[in-house]
Amino acid sequence: MIRFDKVTKTYPGQKRAALDGVDLEIEKGEFVFLVGASGSGKSTFLRLILREARPTSGRVYVAGKEINKLSSWKVPKLRRQVGTVFQDFRLLPNKTVTENVAFALQVIGKSRAEINTLVPETLEMVGLEGKGHRMPDELSGGEQQRVAVARAFVNRPMILIADEPTGNLDPTTSVGIMKLLDRINRTDTTVVMATHDSSIVDQMRKRVIELESGLIVRDEARGIYGYQN
Amino acid sequence: MRSTLSELGQSLSRNKSMTISLIVTMTVSLLLAALGLLILAQSQRTEKYFGDKLQLQVNLCTKNSLAPTCIGGVATDDQQTAVQEALRGNAQVKSFDVRTPQQNYDQARVLFGQSETGRKQLETLSPDSFPVSYFVTLKDPQKYDAVVSQVSGMDGVGNVSSLKELLGPLFSALDKLRNGALAISALLIFAAVLQVSNTIRMTAYARRREIGIMRLVGASSWHIQLPFILESMIAALISAALAAGGLAAFVHFVVYGYLRDTLGKITTWVGWGDAVQVVGMTTALALVLALVPTLFLTRKYLDV
Numbered sequence: 001m002i003r004f005d006k007v008t009k010t011y012p013g014q015k016r017a018a019l020d021g022v023d024l025e026i027e028k029g030e031f032v033f034l035v036g037a038s039g040s041g042k043s044t045f046l047r048l049i050l051r052e053a054r055p056t057s058g059r060v061y062v063a064g065k066e067i068n069k070l071s072s073w074k075v076p077k078l079r080r081q082v083g084t085v086f087q088d089f090r091l092l093p094n095k096t097v098t099e100n101v102a103f104a105l106q107v108i109g110k111s112r113a114e115i116n117t118l119v120p121e122t123l124e125m126v127g128l129e130g131k132g133h134r135m136p137d138e139l140s141g142g143e144q145q146r147v148a149v150a151r152a153f154v155n156r157p158m159i160l161i162a163d164e165p166t167g168n169l170d171p172t173t174s175v176g177i178m179k180l181l182d183r184i185n186r187t188d189t190t191v192v193m194a195t196h197d198s199s200i201v202d203q204m205r206k207r208v209i210e211l212e213s214g215l216i217v218r219d220e221a222r223g224i225y226g227y228q229n
Numbered sequence: 230m231r232s233t234l235s236e237l238g239q240s241l242s243r244n245k246s247m248t249i250s251l252i253v254t255m256t257v258s259l260l261l262a263a264l265g266l267l268i269l270a271q272s273q274r275t276e277k278y279f280g281d282k283l284q285l286q287v288n289l290c291t292k293n294s295l296a297p298t299c300i301g302g303v304a305t306d307d308q309q310t311a312v313q314e315a316l317r318g319n320a321q322v323k324s325f326d327v328r329t330p331q332q333n334y335d336q337a338r339v340l341f342g343q344s345e346t347g348r349k350q351l352e353t354l355s356p357d358s359f360p361v362s363y364f365v366t367l368k369d370p371q372k373y374d375a376v377v378s379q380v381s382g383m384d385g386v387g388n389v390s391s392l393k394e395l396l397g398p399l400f401s402a403l404d405k406l407r408n409g410a411l412a413i414s415a416l417l418i419f420a421a422v423l424q425v426s427n428t429i430r431m432t433a434y435a436r437r438r439e440i441g442i443m444r445l446v447g448a449s450s451w452h453i454q455l456p457f458i459l460e461s462m463i464a465a466l467i468s469a470a471l472a473a474g475g476l477a478a479f480v481h482f483v484v485y486g487y488l489r490d491t492l493g494k495i496t497t498w499v500g501w502g503d504a505v506q507v508v509g510m511t512t513a514l515a516l517v518l519a520l521v522p523t524l525f526l527t528r529k530y531l532d533v
Binding site for chain 1: 438
């Protein structure tokens with residue numbers, strides 16, 4: 001589903017590579033934690049999957065496409081197959097919960113009939129049934145993140161990328177969000193989550209890829225946050 | 230489409246003052262461009278009118294002529310024949326008509342008789358105050374110099390007057406007006422393009438969150454750019470319509486209300502047909518002015 005083939009990314013004006021010869025493959029339906037200190041290359045890894053950045057050398061394949069060779073007009077199509085969730089939710093404050101989720105479908109030209117079916121279905125799945133008319137500022141942090149997950153998943157993408165989705169949430173709420181991501185993963189959606197939350201990684205026991213100064217220093221099938229001795 | 234229109238409505242109300250200032254600048258620049266083009270049409274029309282009719286008037290000596298070629302007084306028959314032969318032999322001369330002193334006197338009575346001072350002047354004049362004249366039609370109206378220099382020095386020729394010379398100041402005033410209008414219009418067009426750029430930058434900043442999400446969820450570049458393009462197009466079309474209104478007022482009040490009535494005898498003036506053509510050109514110009522920078526700048530500011 002995702003393959004990095006000797007990928008190096010150096011940003012202009014930087015001497016040190018943000019990612020340095022990364023080689024890895026993530027299969028369809030896998031749940032992968034990306035861990036490492038700030039500046040280790042996690043965000044660059046996610047940006048490359050989204051084609052927000054291009055590798056300096058090497059090849060990145062996402063959903064069978066080599067993204068370096070993808071012409072810019074095909075990028076939107078790629079992004080429709082990759083849902084994204086952020087630490088800061090990034091909801092539109094002047095739109096209701098339903099409108100926020102529907103927005104993701106409207107802007108890619110889905111019909112009103114599809115929107116009317118998919119949005120309530122997804123809101124129910126994320127546990128927000130009956131809250132569709134609320135504005136984002138009327139919701140708790142956990143609920144806002146659920147809206148963000150619903151927006152990322154409403155188009156049923158093949159891959160879900162989550163960049164520190166529990167970073168702004170308390171531990172109990174974080175567990176709820178992780179259960180939701182796990183549930184999405186069970187629909188055969190590949191989930192790649194960058195996190196600093198050790199307890200979650202330790203609890204879930206999923207594949208853990210650790211980055212340090214742009215290099216993969218650990219790749220364990222059922223790993224924990226820290227090094228396993 | 231519904232979401233695009235709603236984005237457009239929000240954007241227009243958010244940028245109300247910017248949009249209004251853009252429309253005002255664009256309207257003034259388009260109106261000036263339209264006036265420049267109308268004056269251009271007028272110059273071409275005037276040139277064609279006089280080109281068709283351009284004639285040289287060769288006046289022979291009268292008893293009162295002061296020119297050095299008139300020392301002998303009224304032009305003699307021999308002198309008249311010599312001038313006629315010179316005109317016939319000149320390659321630039323297409324044809325010429327002879328007008329007698331009496332005919333010239335009669336024409337002067339009509340023109341001078343229109344005013345009190347003219348009538349007083351007429352009292353002191355008689356047919357023999359007027360010369361024999363040759364009205365010369367040229368093959369190429371631009372090449373009058375050769376004929377003027379040939380006949381103006383001949384004995385018996387009092388003076389040679391050219392309509393082109395007489396109307397030269399009018400032609401050059403029209404040219405200057407046209408150049409001035411087009412130059413100011415170009416400056417304002419530059420300002421309008423900068424305002425389009427500012428409006429796009431401000432809108433892109435105000436909508437950065439929506440645009441960011443649109444890009445992430447895979448909205449096409451076209452879909453992201455469309456509200457910006459529609460906004461510019463609406464501003465351009467409103468400006469073009471206002472400029473067309475201004476031009477229509479100019480044609481109605483100035484051309485039909487003044488120029489055609491008071492200066493109708495000088496030349497033929499532009500009309501509604503010319504105005505419609507000019508409006509077509511300025512509307513096309515407005516759309517190009519709005520769309521080209523919008524397409525270019527949305528790519529730059531929206532990173533699509």
